[in-house]
Each structure stands twice: as C-alpha cells, then as structure tokens.
Amino acid sequence: xxxxxxxxxxxxxxxxxxxxxxxxxxxxxxxxxxxxxxxxxxxxxxxxxxxxxxxxxxxxxxxxxxxxxxxxxxxxxxxxxxxxxxxxxxxxxxxxxxxxxxxxxxxxxxxxxxxxx
Amino acid sequence: xxxxxxxxxxxxxxxxxxxxxxxxxxxxxxxxxxxxxxxxxxxxxxxxxxxxxxxxxxxxxxxxxxxxxxxxxxxxxxxxxxxxxxxxxxxxxxxxxxxxxxxxxxxxxxxxxxxxxxxxxxxxxxxxxxxxxxxxxxxxxxxxxxxxxxxxxxxxxxxxxxxxxxxxxxxxxxxxxxxxxxxxxxxxxxxxxxxxxxxxxxxxxxxxxxxxxxxxxxxxxxxxxxxxxxxxxxxxxxxxxxxxxxxxxxxxxxxxxxxxxxxxxxxxxxxxxxxxxxxxxxxxxxxxxxxxxxxxxxxxxxxxxxxxxxxxxxxxxxxxxxxxxxxxxxxxxxxxxxxxxxxxxxxxxxxxxxxxxxxxxxxxxxxxxxxxxxxxxxxxxxxxxxxxxxxxxxxxxxxxxxxxxxxxxxxxxxxxxxxxxxxxxxxxxxxxxxxxxxxxxxxxxxxxxxxxxxxxxxxxxxxxxxxxxxxxxxxxxxxxxxxxxxxxxxxxxxxxxxxxxxxxxxxxxxxxxxxxxxxxxxxxxxxxxxxxxxxxxxxxxxxxxxxxxxxxxxxxxxxxxxxxxxxxxxxxxxxxxxxxxxxxxxxxxxxxxxxxxxxxxxxxxxxxxxxxxxxxxxxxxxxxxxxxxxxxxxxxxxxxxxxxxxxxxxxxxxxxxxxxxxxxxxxxxxxxxxxxxxxxxxxxxxxxxxxxxxxxxxxxxxxxxxxxxxxxxxxxxxxxxxxxxxxxxxxxxxxxxxxxxxxxxxx
Numbered sequence: 011x012x013x014x015x016x017x018x019x020x021x022x023x024x025x026x027x028x029x030x031x032x033x034x035x036x037x038x039x040x041x042x043x044x045x046x047x048x049x050x051x052x053x054x055x056x057x058x059x060x061x062x063x064x065x066x067x068x069x070x071x072x073x074x075x076x077x078x079x080x081x082x083x084x085x086x087x088x089x090x091x092x093x094x095x096x097x098x099x100x101x102x103x104x105x106x107x108x109x110x111x112x113x114x115x116x117x118x119x120x121x122x123x124x125x126x127x
Numbered sequence: 128x129x130x131x132x133x134x135x136x137x138x139x140x141x142x143x144x145x146x147x148x149x150x151x152x153x154x155x156x157x158x159x160x161x162x163x164x165x166x167x168x169x170x171x172x173x174x175x176x177x178x179x180x181x182x183x184x185x186x187x188x189x190x191x192x193x194x195x196x197x198x199x200x201x202x203x204x205x206x207x208x209x210x211x212x213x214x215x216x217x218x219x220x221x222x223x224x225x226x227x228x229x230x231x232x233x234x235x236x237x238x239x240x241x242x243x244x245x246x247x248x249x250x251x252x253x254x255x256x257x258x259x260x261x262x263x264x265x266x267x268x269x270x271x272x273x274x275x276x277x278x279x280x281x282x283x284x285x286x287x288x289x290x291x292x293x294x295x296x297x298x299x300x301x302x303x304x305x306x307x308x309x310x311x312x313x314x315x316x317x318x319x320x321x322x323x324x325x326x327x328x329x330x331x332x333x334x335x336x337x338x339x340x341x342x343x344x345x346x347x348x349x350x351x352x353x354x355x356x357x358x359x360x361x362x363x364x365x366x367x368x369x370x371x372x373x374x375x376x377x378x379x380x381x382x383x384x385x386x387x388x389x390x391x392x393x394x395x396x397x398x399x400x401x402x403x404x405x406x407x408x409x410x411x412x413x414x415x416x417x418x419x420x421x422x423x424x425x426x427x428x429x430x431x432x433x434x435x436x437x438x439x440x441x442x443x444x445x446x447x448x449x450x451x452x453x454x455x456x457x458x459x460x461x462x463x464x465x466x467x468x469x470x471x472x473x474x475x476x477x478x479x480x481x482x483x484x485x486x487x488x489x490x491x492x493x494x495x496x497x498x499x500x501x502x503x504x505x506x507x508x509x510x511x512x513x514x515x516x517x518x519x520x521x522x523x524x525x526x527x528x529x530x531x532x533x534x535x536x537x538x539x540x541x542x543x544x545x546x547x548x549x550x551x552x553x554x555x556x557x558x559x560x561x562x563x564x565x566x567x568x569x570x571x572x573x574x575x576x577x578x579x580x581x582x583x584x585x586x587x588x589x590x591x592x593x594x595x596x597x598x599x600x601x602x603x604x605x606x607x608x609x610x611x612x613x614x615x616x617x618x619x620x621x622x623x624x625x626x627x628x629x630x631x632x633x634x635x636x637x638x639x640x641x642x643x644x645x646x647x648x649x650x651x652x653x654x655x656x657x658x659x660x661x662x663x664x665x666x667x668x669x670x671x672x673x674x675x676x677x678x679x680x681x682x683x684x685x686x687x688x689x690x691x692x693x694x695x696x697x698x699x700x701x702x703x704x705x706x707x708x709x710x711x712x713x714x715x716x717x718x719x720x721x722x723x724x725x726x727x728x729x730x731x732x733x734x735x736x737x738x739x740x741x742x743x744x745x746x747x748x749x750x751x752x753x754x755x756x757x758x759x760x761x762x763x764x765x766x767x768x769x770x771x772x773x774x775x776x777x778x779x780x781x782x783x784x785x786x787x788x789x790x791x792x793x794x795x796x797x798x799x800x801x802x803x804x805x806x807x808x809x810x811x812x813x814x815x816x817x818x819x820x821x822x823x824x825x826x827x828x829x830x831x832x833x834x835x836x837x838x839x840x841x842x843x844x845x846x847x848x849x850x851x852x853x854x855x856x857x858x859x860x861x862x863x864x865x866x867x868x869x870x871x872x873x874x
Contacts, residue, residue, distance in 0.1 A: 036150075036217040052361050055383060063162050065152060065219040068185050071387060087150070087217045106874065 036089035038068065043093075044117040045072075045100055046079040054080050056106040057114060064099055066090025079117065149198075150187050151218040153180040155205045161221055166433035167202035168490070168534065169220065171195070172209060177530070179490040182431040201534065207586050225619075240271065240725075240735075242681060246581070246590045246614040247336055248624050248667045250274055252329040259767055259778040260814060261367060261827065261866050262323030263375050263399075265289070265351065270812060271765040271780050273721060273737030274331050275349065278756060281641045282839055282856045283452035283471045285416050286315050291333055291347035292687055292719040293743040293757040297632065297639050298661075300336075300344035303351050304442060306481050306499040307341060311548045311569070311635040312518045313477065313503055320446045320477075321351060322397045324365045324377040325424055328352045333719075334665040334687045335610045335628035338577050338594040339526065339538060342608045345630035345661045346689055346717070353442070356381050356391035356428045360872040367868035371415055371861070373402035375868075390429050397422040406455055407862045408835060410843040414861040416452035416471075432485040432493070439484040446477040453510075454846065463508045464555030469846030471645065475505035491530040495540075498523055509644045510846060511556040514637070521545040526577075534587075539578035542596075546571035550637055552644070559704070559849045563650040571633055572601040588616040603658055606631050620671050624685075627664040634659060634695050636708065642854045643697065643706055650697075653709040661691040680726040691715040696745070703794035704849060715745040731771065736764040753788045756857055758807075760785035776816040778827075783809040787857050792841065799841050799850040805857040808834055823870040833863040 045057065054072045061070050066087040073081045084096055097116045105111045153169065154161040163184025170177035171193050178186040188198065196212040198220075205222035212218060240256040243249040252272060260270045266277040266287040276290045288296030301309040301318060309317040330350040340348070363379040377397045384390040401417035408414070423445050430438030450473045451459045457470030481499035488494070500521040507514040526540030548569040554561060579594030595609040610628025617623055634656045637643055643650050667685035694715045698707035723737040739761040743754045765780035786804040793800060814827030836858035842850040 036215075052383075055388065062183050063154070063160075065154075066217070067183070068150070068152075069183060074386070089215075089217050090152075090219060 036087050038085055039088050039093075041082075041084045041086065041093040041096055043082045043084065043097060043100065044079055044119075045082055045114050046117045047113050047115050048075050048078050048080055049113075050075075050106070052106045053114065054082075057082065057100055057103050060099055060103040061096065064091060064096070067096065147191050148187055148189050149212055149216050149218065150185065151198075151220055152184045153186060153200060153202070154184060154219065154221045155202060156221060156223050164202045164205070164222065165431060167200065167205075167222070169198045169200045170533070172197040172199050177490055177533075179433055181434040201587075203587070242669055242683060243330070245332075246592050246612050246624070247332045247334075247626060248669070248683075248685060250331040252331065254327065257323050257326065257329075258776075258816065258823075258825075258870075259765070260780075260812065261369075261825070261829075261868060263367060264319040264323065265321045265326070265329075266318050268323050268326070268329060271735065271763075271767075271778075272331070273723060273739055273761070273763050274333060274347075276761075279856055279860075280315070281471075281645055282853055282860055283412065283416065283645065284316075284450045284473055285319075285418070285452070286641055287318060288314070289318055289349060291331075291349075292689060292717050293741040293754070294346040294689065294717050295639075297634075298343075298346040298630075298659075298689075300340065300348045301351070302340060302348065304353055304440070304481065304483070305340065305350060306483070306497060307343075307522055307544075308479055308481070308499060308501060310520060311503075311546060312475075312505055312516055312638045313501065313520075314635070315638050315641060316448065316450070316473070316475075320420065320422060320448065322375070322377050322395075322422070324363065324379060324397065325353050325395045326351050327354045327359075333685065334626045335630055335663045336612075336626075337592065338579055338596040338608060338610050338628075339524075341542070341544065342573075342575070342596060342598050342606060343630055343632045345632070345659075345663055346687075353424070353426060354379070354381070354393055354395075356393035356426055357383070359393050360874050362871075362873040364871040365868065367866060369402070369867075370863075370865040371402035371405050373415070373418065374400040376400075390427060392428075393424075393426045395422075395424040395426075397424075401451075404455055405861075408837070408839075408860070410838060410840055411454050412840055412843055413452050413455060416450045418448070418450050420446070420448040422446045432487065432495075435487050435489065437484070437486050439482060441482045442480065444477075444479040446479075447475075448477075449474045459508075464511055464513060466511055466556035466558070466847060469510050469851075471507070471509050473505065473507040475503060475507075477501060477503045493528045495526050495528065496524070497526075507644075510851075511554050512561075512644050513553045513555060514550065514644055516548065516550040516638070518546065518548040534583035535581065537578065537580045540576070542575045542577065542598075544571060544573040544575070544598075548635060548638070552637070556847070558847055559647050559649070561649045563652075567637070569633070569635055570601065573598050575599065590614045600633070600658065606658070606660075622669045622671075624667045624669075625665070627662075629660065629662045631658045631660040640697055645853050646706070647849045647851045648699070648704055648706045651705050651707045653707050656695055656708065657693055657710050659691065659694050661689050661694070663687060663689045677729050678726065680724065682724050684720070684722045686718070686720045688719075689717040694745070700791055711745065713746055717741070717743040719743075731769055733767040734765070736762070738762045755788050755790050758785040758787045774818050776818075778814045778816070779811065781809060781811045783807070784858075789857060790854055792852070792855070795841075795850050799852075801841065801855050805836075808858055810834060810859060821872055823872075824868075825870070826867040827865070829864045829866070830859050830862060835859050835862045 058070045061067050069085045071083045100114055103114055105113045153164045153167040155164045165180050165182045167180045169186050178188045180186045197209055199209050200220045201207045206225045208222055240252045243251050262268045269275040277287050278290050280286045280288050291299045333347040336344050336348045359381040361381055365377040367375040379395045381393045399418050399420040401419050405414045425443045427441040432438040453470030454468055457468045459472040462468045479501040483497045485493055485495045503518040505516045524542045526538055528538050530536045550567040553564050575596050575598035577596035582591045592612040598606045608629050612626040615623045665687035669683040671681050673679040693712050696711050720740040725735040727733050741757050743757045744751050762783045767778045769776040785807050811831040812829045816825040839856045839860045841852035842848050
C-alpha cells in the first residue's frame with residue numbers, strides 16, 4: 011500500500027511539475043560566442059547594440075579585442091530566442107565603418123574539439 | 128515515505144518560487160523596426176508595483192500577490208499599452224509610437240528641429256538642424272529659429288547675448304548639461320565659447336521653467352546638451368574658414384574605456400585663429416575683432432541614470448581666449464591703454480568642472496548630486512579703461528526623486544550657489560573725467576531648498592508640474608519662487624500648455640553692461656542695486672498633423688508676458704555724460720507673441736516660417752518708453768531641401784526686422800545724433816552641403832545682400848572724445864560673408 015501511495019505521489023508531483031513547467035517553460039541560458047573579423051574597439055559595441063535590440067537577450071558582455079576576435083557572453087531567455095538566432099544577428103550586423111557590409115563572423119568550435127571536451 | 132514527501136514538497140515549492148517574478152523586455156517601434164526603451168515603465172494594472180526597464184530594456188516585476196495578471200507599459204512618446212501576462216514568466220512588450228507625439232519625441236538624424244512633448248513648450252535644435260548653418264559657436268546656432276535672437280552687446284569685441292522675449296540675455300538662463308556655467312564674467316563672451324561641434328541638442332523654453340535649476344530663468348531657458356560620449360562619433364573633424372580669413376578647427380574623439388567598457392569618454396579640441404584686418408565701411412575700425420581661442424573639453428560618462436545603481440557624468444573644460452578690436456592700426460602688444468590709438472583687448476582663461484552623479488535605489492527612488500564650478504581670470508583694455516577681473520563660482524544641488532504613486536513623482540532637495548567676483552578698474556588716460564576707478568566685489572551666497580511635483584493624469588493627457596523654492600540671499604534675505612506648468616492634450620493633434628511663476632537674479636554690473644566700460648560716460652552709483660525680480664506667465668497651443676506619409680507639419684502659437692517688480696537700467700537720460708546706477712521700481716513689461724508653422728514634404732523638403740510681435744517697455748513718469756533694440760515685428764523663414772540619397776542639401780533662411788527704438792542721442796551735438804528709430808531691414812543666408820561617405824563639404828554665404836548699418840560707431844573719428852559711443856548698433860556691421868567648411872566623421 012505504501013508503495014502505491016509513493017507511486018501515486020511521485021506521479022502527482024511529476025504531473026504537477028510538468029504542468030507548472032508548461033506554464034514557466036522559460037529559462038535563462040548563457041551562450042559564449044567567439045566573433046572574428048573585428049578590426050577596432052568600436053566593433054564590439056556595435057554588435058552589442060544590435061543584440062540589445064533582440065527579443066529575449068538579457069545581458070551582453072564581451073572581452074577586449076584579441077587579434078581580430080572577441081568573446082561575447084550573451085544571456086538570453088530560451089522562450090524568446092536561441093543561440094542560433096543570436097549568432098545570425100551577429101553575422102548580419104552592419105559594420106561600424108561601412109554600413110553596407112556585414113563583416114562579423116561567428117567562429118564555430120570544431121566537432122572534434124567538442125568531442126574532446 | 129517522509130523523504131519522498133519532502134522531495135515532492137521541495138520540488139513543488141521551488142516551482143512556485145520561480146513563478147514569483149516575471150521578466151521582460153520593453154521595445155518601441157521605430158522607422159526601421161524596433162528599439163529597446165531603457166527607462167520605460169511597466170506596472171501591474173491597478174497597483175503601484177512598477178519596474179523601470181534597464182539599459183538593455185529589461186524589466187523584472189514581482190508577481191507576489193498579483194491576481195490580475197496584466198501589466199501597463201508606458202514610455203514618453205509611445206502609446207501606453209496593457210498586456211495580458213497570464214502564466215508567462217517572460218514577455219516582450221512592443222509599444223507603438225504615439226501619433227500625438229510622433230513629431231515631438233524621437234530624436235533622430237532624419238528630422239530637424241522640433242517641438243518636444245515636454246510639459247513646458249520646448250524647441251529642440253538637434254544635430255541635423257545645426258548642420259543647416261556653419262554654427263561656429265552658440266550664437267550662430269539660431270539662424271533657423273525664431274525664439275532666440277542673438278544681439279551684439281559690444282561691436283568692437285563682437286560680444287553677443289541671446290535674447291528671449293525681447294529681454295536681455297541676463298534674464299534667460301543658459302545651462303550646459305543642465306548646469307549654470309554662464310554667469311557674471313562668463314556671460315559677456317561665454318556663449319561664443321561653445322562650438323556647435325560639441326553640442327548634441329539645444330533645448331529652448333520660453334517663460335519660467337522648472338525650479339530645480341534655480342531661481343533665475345525669468346524669460347526662458349537655453350540648455351545645451353553636449354554630445355554623449357557613448358553615442359558620439361568616434362572621430363569627428365570640422366574645419367571652417369570664412370572670407371575674412373577667420374579659421375575654426377574642431378576635433379572630437381570618443382571611446383569606451385575600462386575592462387567592461389563601462390566608462391565612455393569624449394575629448395573635444397577647438398581652436399579659432401584670427402581673421403585678417405578688414406574695414407568695409409571705412410570708419411577706421413575693424414569690422415570684426417581678431418579672435419584667438421583654444422578650448423579643450425573632456426566628458427566622461429559611466430552607467431545609465433535610469434538603471435539601478437550608480438551612474439555619473441563628469442565634464443572638464445578649459446577656455447583660453449584673446450579678442451582684439453578697435454582702430455585698424457591698433458597693436459595690442461604696444462597700444463594697450465593708448466590715448467592716441469583706440470583699441471580693445473580682452474584676454475581670459477577659464478577652467479571649469481562639473482559632475483552629476485545619480486544613485487538609483489529602485490525604480491521609484493533616486494538620489495542625485497550635481498556639482499559645478501569655474502574660475503575666470505580676465506585682463507582687458509577698453510580704450511584707456513583697464514579692467515581686470517576674477518570670478519569664482521560654485522554650485523551644489525542635492526535632490527531626491529521619488530515616484531510616489533503610479534507616474535506621479537516628487538523631486539526635492541537642497542542647493543547652494545556661490546559667486547565671488549572681483550573687478551578692478553583704472554584709467555591710463557582720463558580726458559572726460561571718469562570717477563569710477565576702483566575695486567568692486569560682487570558676492571553671492573545663496574543656500575536654498577526646493578520641491579517640485581509632477582502629476583500625470585489620464586494616460587499623460589494632463590501633466591501638471593508644481594514647484595517652489597526658498598532661497599536665502601546673503602544681504603536681501605529670503606526669496607520665495609513658486610512656479611507651475613500645465614500640459615493638456617486636448618486631442619491627439621492639439622496640445623495646450625500654460626505656465627506661470629516668478630524669478631529673481633542679482634545684477635553683475637560691468638560684465639552685463641559692457642557699455643559702461645567701453646563708452647565715454649562717467650558711472651555714478653546713486654544706490655545699491657537690489658536683485659531684479661519678475662513674474663512671467665504664458666500660454667501656447669500646438670497643432671500637429673500628417674497628410675498621409677508625404678506631408679506633415681506643426682502649427683503653434685504662444686504668448687508670454689513678463690512683469691518686473693524691480694528691473695535695473697542704467698539711467699542714460701538724466702545727464703548725457705553720465706550713466707546713473709539705481710534701481711528702477713516702476714512698471715516694466717515684456718509681451719511677446721510668436722506664431723510659427725513648419726512643414727515637411729516627402730521627408731526631403733522642410734519649410735518653416737515664424738512671426739514675432741514684441742512689446743517691451745517701461746513706464747517713466749506715466750510715459751511709455753519702449754526698450755531699445757527690440758523690433759515690434761519680426762519674421763523669419765527657412766527652407767531646406769535634400770536629395771533622396773541625402774548627398775546634396777540646400778538651405779536658406781531669411782530674417783526681417785522691423786524698425787527698433789534706439790538709445791536717445793538728442794542731447795548730443797547735431798553731428799553725433801542718431802535717429803530715434805532704426806530702419807527695417809532683412810538678411811538672407813544660404814548654404815549648400817555635399818556628402819560623400821564620411822565626408823561632408825559645406826559652403827555658404829551669410830548676409831547675401833551685403834546689408835550693413837551705416838556708421839554703427841558714433842564719433843568713430845574721435846574715439847577719445849566724450850561723444851564716442853558703441854551702444855547704437857542695431858544691424859549687421861560686417862557685410863557679406865562667404866564661408867567654406869568640411870566635416871569628417873567616423874561613427
């Protein structure tokens with residue numbers, strides 16, 4: 011009988027949690043994105059401004075330019091956006107000098123490297 | 128079993144906990160899509176639980192105890208919206224532009240000057256409007272506006288003031304980033320020391336304004352907002368040369384600093400190099416002074432005052448200026464104080480600093496501390512009069528902002544104003560027997576307390592500001608300054624505004640009445656001057672319209688009346704050889720009406736026209752005496768056209784001035800008399816701009832018709848005689864002026 015009660019309770023909590031999570035499917039995620047083809051210190055603020063205007067993006071920080079790259083840390087709400095969309099926004103950001111070009115590229119980590127990790 | 132129940136409860140509890148807040152992001156629609164709205168407000172409907180969007184547009188609201196899950200989102204210039212949240216924990220809110228305020232809120236480069244949606248009627252002159260003219264310094268930035276009239280106060284040094292409602296520039300308050308930096312000695316030449324290249328927006332308000340900035344601003348307020356380091360061009364260059372040979376060079380550099388790029392800095396360098404010597408009207412005097420100026424300005428910004436936590440803005444500025452004018456052969460190195468060659472030489476150095484720091488405790492509470500100060504050291508010669516002066520100024524303002532219910536807010540605090548002005552006057556030669564040599568000290572020490580409440584009713588259709596301040600003058604005691612401003616949106620296209628209030632100010636005699644130093648009259652001090660005080664009220668109506676997407680426009684009319692209970696005028700009439708200094712406690716009025724229309728066709732062609740009626744007078748022995756240099760009627764028109772690709776832009780503006788009453792010279796010998804009134808005249812200015820990528824070339828002509836006042840200087844042939852007079856200048860004195868410039872910017 012005790013086992014039955016335990017099973018019912020677990021099922022009840024699981025169903026309730028599922029229901030609750032259906033109401034609150036949103037969670038805050040963090041994406042670390044390496045952006046390349048940067049040439050000056052104003053490129054990062056330009057990308058940041060573009061990301062700021064995206065739905066779901068909560069906070070953006072970036073490292074100093076190192077060579078031609080910088081690492082962006084973007085926290086976002088997964089109910090409103092995802093990492094792929096964020097990367098697309100970065101790659102479609104007009105250059106801070108030449109507005110007609112979209113110079114910034116996201117550097118993907120190779121699958122081998124990912125496997126190693 | 129117990130473990131299982133505990134785990135289940137913990138899981139349940141944590142799920143419930145995570146649902147105690149909702150997060151979201153606030154956007155507003157723009158011409159190109161949408162943009163975040165930092166500072167926008169959201170609140171649970173029917174409650175006072177509110178949050179302000181941070182610098183990323185993100186807001187967070189506690190939903191504890193909330194049963195009606197709807198939020199109301201508001202931001203000035205956008206339509207207030209109600210959003211059903213339901214069970215969501217994250218929401219994006221997009222507000223649409225308010226049609227009523229479509230033409231009055233968003234500041235973008237695609238639009239020129241506009242009327243702001245502020246409670247006080249405020250004209251905003253933005254970067255695009257400033258680019259329609261050379262705008263070398265602040266006095267040259269009002270060519271396409273009707274509310275502010277630049278007026279020359281000394282034709283030899285080209286000192287200028289900005290008049291509002293026909294009243295001397297001393298009655299309006301010129302602020303730099305909201306702080307009073309132009310006072311006393313900095314008033315005489317101060318407005319020329321701000322190059323247009325450091326200015327982002329100029330806000331012009333007529334009548335009495337908020338009490339937060341002090342007890343002055345009787346006729347209006349001009350607030351220069353300098354470029355924000357985080358939004359300014361990374362590199363900006365502007366070079367200018369005119370047909371007299373005067374050259375201006377401006378360089379701005381902006382960058383983000385610190386590990387997290389939270390600090391932003393703007394460094395601006397400005398120099399003016401002197402023109403060649405020109406005497407177009409052959410009166411023996413230079414048409415424009417030889418001006419050398421160096422200015423360095425550094426502004427720092429950290430954080431966002433709308434977001435929780437600390438934010439600050441710091442400004443440092445240093446001005447070094449030298450002006451030389453007078454007879455063609457005057458050499459400032461050898462002829463200072465000469466009794467044979469007349470000249471004026473002004474040289475000063477002026478370091479300034481200011482800081483505005485805000486600590487936002489919550490969405491509803493913030494504490495702000497504003498500090499500013501400057502030092503001015505001047506060495507001048509006006510003919511045989513030697514004038515050396517120093518001034519120390521300090522200003523402290525501590526205020527608490529509290530949003531006490533929905534959007535109703537209260538600002539209150541304490542302020543302190545300090546000034547120590549020391550002037551030394553001596554004469555190298557004194558053929559007319561002047562008696563006012565000596566040292567003069569003008570001190571000001573005024574602690575004060577103030578409070579101002581802003582009510583927002585009916586979705587901002589009615590906004591009422593009521594404020595008052597109490598200040599303690601070190602000699603004249605307490606001054607109570609009440610002010611109120613009302614905005615009523617009658618219909619989405621019609622806005623009515625009203626304002627009323629009082630103001631007062633202390634006279635800084637020689638720096639504000641330059642003629643006393645440059646003229647031949649003796650100065651007689653009959654009594655100690657009391658602070659000037661006045662009451663001002665005004666009404667305005669603004670109508671905005673749009674005819675499809677092709678034509679839009681604004682029609683507006685305003686009327687302001689100023690009544691002085693004590694106003695200072697040097698008495699020039701009792702004795703033609705003397706200026707008698709005494710209080711004038713009789714009736715003194717200024718009534719000003721302005722009607723203005725502006726239209727934009729196809730986003731390419733802009734047209735603005737305005738008419739001003741001014742009746743500025745005082746009553747002496749029951750006789751109405753019109754104040755000099757105020758045309759009863761004045762009109763202006765400005766037209767601007769740019770090609771679709773924005774590569775070419777053509778601008779023209781014309782100003783017409785009715786006759787003006789001039790200072791009385793009837794007691795002088797016939798050859799030194801001037802008519803009682805000037806003649807009506809008009810001026811036309813044109814400019815053509817060509818843009819190619821980051822480069823902008825502009826060239827133009829001011830005073831195209833080459834109109835100039837004949838013989839502006841009385842007794843120019845005998846500058847050391849007792850009838851020499853510089854105070855009758857009412858029109859252009861330098862004739863036609865061509866100019867060419869180049870702007871280069873990297874954003």
